[in-house]
Amino acid sequence: MQMYQRLGWFLLSTTWLLCTFAVEVCASSGSKLGCRLPSEEITGYMSRPGDIFIAGTFPVNLERVYIDLNFTRKPPELTCQQFGSEYYKSMRALVFAVEEVNANPEILPNITLGYHIFDTCNTLRRAAQGTLWILSGGQEIIPNYYCAGGDPLAGVIGECGSTPSIIMAQILGLYRYPQISYFATNPILSDRSQFPSFFRTISSDDIQMRGLAQLISYFGWSWVGLLANDDDYGQSGLQMAKQEIINAGACVAFAENILIGKEDKNAPYLARVIKKSNAKVVLVIASDSDFLIVVTELLRQNVTGNIWVATEGWATSTLLSEEKFQRVLEGTIGFAIHGAQMQKFTEYLSNLLPSQSVNDPFIWEYWEKTFLCKWSYQGNLEWAGNATTRLLHYVQNVNFKTKDGSNMFFNAKGNxxxxxxxxxxxxxxxxxxxxxxxxxxxxxxxxxETLNVDKKAITWANEETQVPLSKCSPSCPSGFRKVIVPGKPTCCYECARCPHGHISSQTDAVECHPCSWDTWPNLQQDRCLPRTREFLSYEEPLGYSLAAISILSSLIALVILGLFIQYKRTPIVRANNYSLSCLLLLSLFLCFLCSLGFIGYPQPEKCLLRQVAFGLVFALCISCVLAKTIIVVIAFKATKPGSRLRKWTRVRVSYWIIGFGVFIQSFLCVLWLLFSPPFPETDTDTKPGVIILNCNEGSPISFWCMLGYLGLLAAISFIVAFLARRLPDSFNEAKFIIFSMLAFLSVWVSFIPAYLSARGMYTVAMEVFAILSSTWAVLVCIFMPKCYIVLFRPNLNSRKYLMSNGRSASNVEIVLNGHADKPS
Known part of the structure; x- marks a missing residue:
């Protein structure tokens, strides 16, 4: 409520001050005040009489003399300067068109077309003044009155800029006079409710700005500066261009205004902004006359090397085409109004003479500009005329084909x-x-295909042929992605390497894409390659080395078995339980061979059986060692004739021990295979870029139970052998079994942490190594001393030696006859 009260007080105070000022003016004027219209001297126009006439407004002069307004007296008339030859040619195009129509009797038979042309001096005041002057009849400006008789008005051609065109359209629309602009592009002029009689021969800025954003995106420019006039044309275009550029994925480095109300156009400040910015591409939405001051300042401050993107307002400007602007503007690219060469109009311009154009007050300046000369005298020419009309219906439905084959029509919005x-x-x-x-x-x-550009035909600044770059940040190469920096535009980013397993195959990628499960990025992370498949194969050096060791070791076990068969009647063989020794050697042979099941491609059958086979043959092996140990202990304890322990030294007891030991392991393995059997799997997580093909054990508990049971058998064998360590040396295998079991347990205890820490094929290789090492421990510790005696110390392989330690003969007989098998 207080806000509205303050606003009301402010309006009341302002009104009171104005009324007070008006009273004082009236008092000082006295009888001089009366009911009259102020008259102004109208200059800067040309005309030709006719049955009907067309009015035209053109900014023939582009600048004015700036006057400080102190609001104490009536401001003087505007003084125009800086003749614009391009706009003069546009004005002459209207004259040329009128003369062409009058020369062709088929277009307007028996009717002469005239014209009234007014120089707006590129100012809003002159644009409004010229419109009212035309509507008032061409003599005095009398709003809402047409005081002079004469030619009727068909319509108005003009204005050049959007802001003066809006002012004119608001006036002309009241009376529905057709107005056709040749250069006004503000989209608001398409609003038929506000501007019902406005048409234009140039497209609206919303289309142009969309096209310029596409052009900027086409060249890969993502960091763009914007300059725009602070009028309707510039500000409307600035907002649309900014939005379209952002929609196209680029960013705006800066957006500054050219202050057309200031004599220097704010050019020094703009030059400093452009010089400081790292944006090399600048889109300028301005007229050539306003941008001229800025370019001059850029040249003075030596701001070069930029690429200028031009709107239609200056894309074909002759004002900016002078050689001195080359260092600043060479390489400019932009949108120009589509046109074609008119040979007759070119000849018409070249034949213009001041002596033949006495009603043209501008031709003197045109000659001075074109031929770089100075007239010593110029005549003053004036014109007058007035008219009225309604032609709007026909303009709305115009549709014809130009001489270059293009269709010309106005859509529902007058575009x-x-x-x-x-x-x-x-x-x-x-x-x-x-x-x-x-x-x-x-x-x-x-x-x-709305946008077509011939890149090879473009020459950039310094005659470069490569498209210049304009980026806030350098491009992220393939294999990297853009990371937005908080607080900065999206085009100002940092480059981050793609995460593991992801790639980016293009520059400036927003995100990285994961590879499929069977592929992996290369080192550059710009493409996915098939993953390396890893398993302990026979082609690998490690694989075929372990396979060769396994086969060679199994052959050695067979050789020892053959040696025992050959010397089976010798005391050393008989004393060590011939049948158990042969079974143990056979189990060791199988232990060496079972390691081959872990080498090669992990097929389903191999995964199902390899751990089970390993567990069973090792259970057989350790059970044989346990049976040998127990029988030796019993044999040496049954020293008395008729002892009840003698019956436990028979061979069938050994087999019962072995069978019981293997049965428990078999039971565990059957449960394993029934409820959670091993199966082949592909592991893509353990090693980056590698597919590990291995056998999943199914139930880890079953695997460790199987391995733990082997450890239990080995521990029992170790304990029993340790208790029998003090038996007579000549017959005692206990100390060899102690060493074998100690080595066996050491290998498998060391295997556990190594197995858990290894990855890929090295996990399998670790298990194969443990199998070979533990098997060799049993083979070496139990059988190598006997092979040494049989082959190199035959004198120790005799009954006499066995009885030389002082033990009773009965004890020896138990060892040789009861404990050992009797070969036939």
Whole structure:
């Protein structure tokens, strides 16, 4: 409530001050005040009489003399300066068109077309003044009155800029006079509710800005600066361009205004901003006359090396084409109004003479500008005329084909077909910058390819042929991704390596993509390669080395078995239980061979049986050692004739011990295979880039129970052998069994941490090594001393030696006859 009270008080105070000021003015004027219209001197126009006439407004002069307004007296009339030859040619194009129509009796038979043309001096005041002057009849400005008789008004051609066109359209729309602009691009003018009689021969800025954003994206520019006039044309275009650039994935480095109300256009500040910024591409939404001041300042501060993207407002400007601007503007690219060469109009311009154009007050300046001369005298020419009309219906339905084959029509919003030429600025043969068409932006293209650019035809600054870069951050190469930096635009990013297992195959990737389960990134992380398959194969040096050792070891076990068979009648063989020794050697042979089941491709059958086979043959082996140990102890304890322990020294007792030991292991393995059998699996997580093919044990508990049972058998054998260590040396195997079991247990205890820490095929190789090592421990510790006596110390392999330690003969007989098998 307080806010509204304050606002009301402010409005009341302001109104009171204005009324007080008005009273004082009236008091001081006295009788001089009366009911009259102020008259102004109208200058800067040309005309031609006719049955009907067309009015036209053009900014023939581009600047004005800036006057400080102190609001104490009436401001003087505007003084125009800086003749614009391009706009004069546009004005002359209207004159040329009128003369062409009058020369062709088929177009307007028996009717002469006239014109009234007004120089707006590129100011809003002159644009409004000229509109009211035309509507008032061409003599005095009398709002809402048409005081002069004469030619009726068909319509108005103009204005050049969007802001003056809006002002004119608001006035002309009241009376539905058709207005056709040749350069106003503000999208608001398409609103038929506000501007019902406005048309234009150039597309709306929303189309142009969308096309310029596509052009910027086409060249890969992601860091762009924006300059725009602080008028309707510039500000509307600035907002649309910024949004379209962001939508295209680029970022705006800066957005600054060209202050057209200031004499220097804020150029020194703009030059410093551009010089400081690392954006090398700048989109300029301005008229050529306003941008001219900025370019001059850029040249003064030596700001070069930028790529300028031009809107249609200056893309074909002759003001900016002078040679001195080459260092700043060479390489410029932008959108120009689509056009074609008119040979007759070119000849018409070249034949213009001041003596034949006495009603043209601007031709003197045109000659001075074109031929670089100075007239000593210029005549003053004035014109007058007035008219009224309604032509709006016919303009809305116009549709014809131009001489170059293009269709010309107005859509429901008063806009023509959207076609732009893409021009490139380069130094021409005459030393001036020239605009060369290098592509087209055409929304009417039948193949839907709206943007077509010939890259090879473009010349950039310093005559470079490669597209210059304009990025806030350097491009992230393949194998990296962009990481947004908090607080900065999305185009200012950092590059981060793709995470493990991910790739990016293009530059400036937003995210990395994971490889499939059977592939892995290469070192550069820019493509996925098939993963290496790892298993303990026979082709691997480790694989075939272990296989060779296994086979050779099994052959050695067979050789020892053959040696025992050959010397089975000798006391040393008989004293060591011949049958058990042969069974133990056979089990050792199988232990060596079972390691081959762990080498090679892990097929389902191999995975199912290899651990079971290992557990059973090792249970057989350790059970044989346990049986030998128990029988030796019993044999040496049954020293008395008729002892009840003698019956336990028979061979069948040994087999019962072995059978019981193997049965328990078999039971565990059967339960394992029934409830959670091993199976082949592919491991993609253990090693990056490698597929480990291995056998999953199914139930880890079953595996460790099987291995623990072997340890239990070995521990019992060790304990029994340790208790029999003091028996007579000549017959005692206990000390050899102690060493064998101690080595066996040491190997498998060391195996556990090594097995758990190894990865891939080295896990399997570790188990194979443990199998071979533990088997060799039993073979060496139990059988190598006997082989040494049989082969190299035959004198020790005799009954006499066995009885030489002082033991009784009965004891020896138990060992040789009861404990040992009697070969036939």
């Amino acid at each position: 023509p077909p959207a076609v732009y030429d893409i021009v490139n600025w380069r130094l021409g043969a005459k030393g001036r910058l020239e605009q060369v068409v290098v592509g087209r932006y055409d929304l009417t293209s039948p193949d839907q």
